[in-house]
Amino acid sequence: MSQVNTLVITGYGTNSHQETAHAARLAGADRADVVHFSDIVAAKVRLSEYQFLVFPGGFLDGDDLGAAQAAAQRWLHLSDAEGQPLLDSLNRFVDAGGLVLGICNGFQLLVKLGVLPALDGKRFERQVSLSHNDSARYEDRWVQLKPNPDSPCIFTKGLAVHGVLPMPVRHGEGKLVARDAATLQRLQDENLIALQYTHPETGEATQEHPWNPNGSPLAIAGLTDPTGHILGLMPHPEAFHHATNHPGWTRGEVAVPGTALFANAVRYLRENPVNHS
Numbered sequence: 166m167s168q169v170n171t172l173v174i175t176g177y178g179t180n181s182h183q184e185t186a187h188a189a190r191l192a193g194a195d196r197a198d199v200v201h202f203s204d205i206v207a208a209k210v211r212l213s214e215y216q217f218l219v220f221p222g223g224f225l226d227g228d229d230l231g232a233a234q235a236a237a238q239r240w241l242h243l244s245d246a247e248g249q250p251l252l253d254s255l256n257r258f259v260d261a262g263g264l265v266l267g268i269c270n271g272f273q274l275l276v277k278l279g280v281l282p283a284l285d286g287k288r289f290e291r292q293v294s295l296s297h298n299d300s301a302r303y304e305d306r307w308v309q310l311k312p313n314p315d316s317p318c319i320f321t322k323g324l325a326v327h328g329v330l331p332m333p334v335r336h337g338e339g340k341l342v343a344r345d346a347a348t349l350q351r352l353q354d355e356n357l358i359a360l361q362y363t364h365p366e367t368g369e370a371t372q373e374h375p376w377n378p379n380g381s382p383l384a385i386a387g388l389t390d391p392t393g394h395i396l397g398l399m400p401h402p403e404a405f406h407h408a409t410n411h412p413g414w415t416r417g418e419v420a421v422p423g424t425a426l427f428a429n430a431v432r433y434l435r436e437n438p439v440n441h442s
């Protein structure tokens with residue numbers, strides 16, 4: 166069975182990197198290293214040493230200029246100490262079959278970088294973004310997510326049988342905006358909408374606040390790319406890594422934890438070795 170080493174990139178304002186690494190370990194990853202972005206730039210650590218790359222949540226650069234906007238510029242324009250553009254390393258990582266997960270601020274980074282949704286295979290071209298919540302406030306609450314069984318997403322595979330997945334959100338900029346109506350339509354038509362916010366009474370996708378916490382169109386909570394190897398989502402799967410994290414646990418409520426997304430990634434990588442050669 167092949168090795169699953171997880172790289173969680175921290176620095177400049179991430180705040181859930183340790184929980185994220187913990188979730189990866191709980192899900193069975195052999196290793197989960199929390200590495201500062203500057204160590205990637207210094208070429209002390211290479212993406213090619215890993216199979217699973219996670220961009221955790223937080224407030225990169227204090228959300229200045231818009232969440233993850235400044236961080237996206239760093240990824241777009243910096244090269245490492247060996248002269249390798251960071252974008253090339255990221256591109257190669259994905260082409261080698263590595264899995265990428267962006268959680269909340271990490272999802273914001275992936276869309277601003279154009280890693281998601283990468284329609285027409287166009288990576289690093291911004292096609293959608295994440296903007297301020299319709300409620301004009303920071304939303305900190307639990308939501309219920311419906312996985313799309315027809316999505317190519319590796320992370321959500323098989324999870325639709327559970328109905329909904331509860332997970333907490335905490336963000337100010339979680340509303341998806343597409344550059345045009347056709348782009349939005351294609352996300353749906355190509356099954357790139359991996360996760361949707363649902364109404365607790367109907368279990369169906371909803372635009373209703375607070376169940377849809379940000380007003381995201383088509384109730385989009387998470388997006389994948391056409392390969393299914395990349396997932397970005399606004400809710401925090403790492404924050405539901407144990408039964409007692411769930412607000413209903415004292416009432417005996419049982420639900421599939423967010424670590425299920427990580428477990429799917431680990432399982433996939435065991436069976437589908439990444440080829441960094």
Ligand SMILES: NC(=O)CC[C@H](N)C(=O)O
Pocket residue numbers: 221222223224225228232268269270271335336337338339
């Ligand atoms: N929890 C997070 O990662 C927050 C993301 C971002 N800082 C926002 O408020 O939208």
